[in-house]
Amino acid sequence: MIMHCICMHVDELILRLLEAHAIADQTDLLARLAAEGHDLTQSTLSRRLKRLNVQKIQGRYRRVEPGAPAMPDVALAEAPPNLLVLRTAPGFAQALGLALDRDPAPGQVGTLAGDDTVFVAVLPERLEDAKAHLARVLTTR
Numbered sequence: 001m002i003m004h005c006i007c008m009h010v011d012e013l014i015l016r017l018l019e020a021h022a023i024a025d026q027t028d029l030l031a032r033l034a035a036e037g038h039d040l041t042q043s044t045l046s047r048r049l050k051r052l053n054v055q056k057i058q059g060r061y062r063r064v065e066p067g068a069p070a071m072p073d074v075a076l077a078e079a080p081p082n083l084l085v086l087r088t089a090p091g092f093a094q095a096l097g098l099a100l101d102r103d104p105a106p107g108q109v110g111t112l113a114g115d116d117t118v119f120v121a122v123l124p125e126r127l128e129d130a131k132a133h134l135a136r137v138l139t140t141r
Helices: 002-020 026-035 042-051 093-102 124-139
Strands: 054-057 060-063 075-079 083-087 108-113 117-122
Touching: 002 026, 002 042, 002 054, 002 060, 026 042, 042 054, 075 124, 083 124, 093 108, 093 117, 117 124
Parallel strands: none
Antiparallel strands: 054 060, 075 083, 083 117, 108 117
């Protein structure tokens, strides 16, 4: 019973530290935990972070809702006369391209997705409409 209470206290401390500080690596988090009197190994910390649904998002550790994958930021750029370029985190472009194909922007002809980049081909006369639509969709997700 005492061990369970200690574990819960450490888990709560981890979550408080992540909320209060922009922690970018586990070494920093381990040092902060040690300063609070809790010496953990890196592998123990990794297991706790996984159990607490903590992931590294946009360069810092954050808690995410279970089952709700964290979508990273997406940068939108125009490449006239008929391309929009979406840049995202590595590994997310395919899912983003699929989502765009399922709910296309006005004038969208197709998408081509790599690892971190999606090219969206649109009719040249609809480029501004498509760009505005994608900007709205990306900010409301």
